Amino acid sequence: MKLKKGDIVTRPSYNCDLLFRVLDVRDTYVELVGEEMRLLADAPIEDIILVSEEDRVLREKQAKELEEHSYKLFRQDAKLLKQRGEYEVTAGYKNEADFFELRGRVLHIDGDGLYLKKCTDLYEKLGVPVYGVHLHEREMPEQIGSLLEMVQPDIVVVTGHDALLKSRGDDHDVRTYRNTKYFAECVRIARKHSWNRDDLIIFAGACQSHFESLIKAGANFASSPDRINIHALDPVYIASRVSLTSFMDRVSLSDVLRSTITGEKGLGGIETKGVMRRGMPMKFNS
Structure with a gap:
């Protein structure tokens, strides 16, 4: 079997549970990144098999269904937030809904260029202003x-790939x-830039990251409480929820985690205010 960079593979020793993209091929092992999960791994060449086109299409369909489910949940919550905002701004719908929204701007720093493109596409789909950097x-x-x-930015996301190296012992x-x-x-440096956790909202981490260290460093949200893998798009849903929530309201931790693909075993955080501000009258597009 001739492996090359970019091949989609899986690992029999892990029951072929995840798809990986080949990052580099060495003499006896390959460097891998998760195709959907933010996981970085090494694997012996003998523990690698190429994924058939049929299997890949099936798995991609299943992954797409998960993504669409999270997107649907997010849009439902965003619609409720907007309706609530309209009610408050119009004094219970007594006045005409003539207002605009200044949504929170996201700086998204990603260790994976392909993931960055998927993330910025989703931010744009959700109507969240973003500046992405690989x-x-x-x-x-x-x-x-x-x-x-x-x-x-109002919100900064620092993510990419990570992994718990079990061979090194203490997790x-x-x-x-x-x-x-x-x-x-990165979180510590960002906190020197803005120490208040409601002035600059920070998400940090990737698959299996040490959640406690990231929160103690100053992150509002982080991965991974149970040291599990997180989906590539999970940071987007958290940052976008903050971006679309009024600074007068707190972000509901249960709601924001519900709309992610991975959920509370892979993601967590602290009580945090939103950053979106409404204004009147409407003289330009929000």
């Missing part, structure tokens, strides 16, 4: 300060994780 995880702490100064040691230390350092 950086390797180890480069993120060096660049995040200047990016924050340039973009001036409470941040050094046991591939990239958690870079995500945590």
Whole structure:
């Protein structure tokens, strides 16, 4: 079997449960990234099989159904938020609904270029302003300060790939994780830029990341409480919920996690205010 970069493969030793994209091929092993999950892994070449076109199409269909379900839940919640806003701004619908919305701007820093494209497409579909940047995880702490100064976001997402290296032992040691230390350092730098957790909302983490370290560093939301894999689009749903929630309201943790693909085992956070502001009268498109 001749493997090459970009091939879609799976691992028999894990019952072929996930699809991976080949990142690099070495002499005896391959470097892999999850096709839908934000997971980075190494695997012996003998533990790799190419995915047939038929199997790939079936799995992609199943993944699409999960994504569409989360999108539907999100749109339902967004519609309720908008109706509630209209009711408040119009004094119980007594006045004409003549208002605009300034939605929170997102700086999304991603370690995977393909995931970044999927994420920015979803932000645009949800009507959330976003500035996306692709950086390797180890480069993120060096660049995040200047990016924050340039973009001036309301919300920052720092994500990419991660993994718990079980061979190293203690899962409470941040050094046991591939990239958690870079995500945590980004959070600390961002908090120097804005220490108030309601002035700058931060999501940090990827698959199996050390949730506690990221929250303690200053993140509002992070992965992964149960050290499980998270979906590539999960950070988008959390950031977008904050973007579309009024600064007068708190983001419902149960609602925001319900609309993600992974749920509360892979994602968590703290009480956080929204960042969207309404204004009147309507003189331009929101």
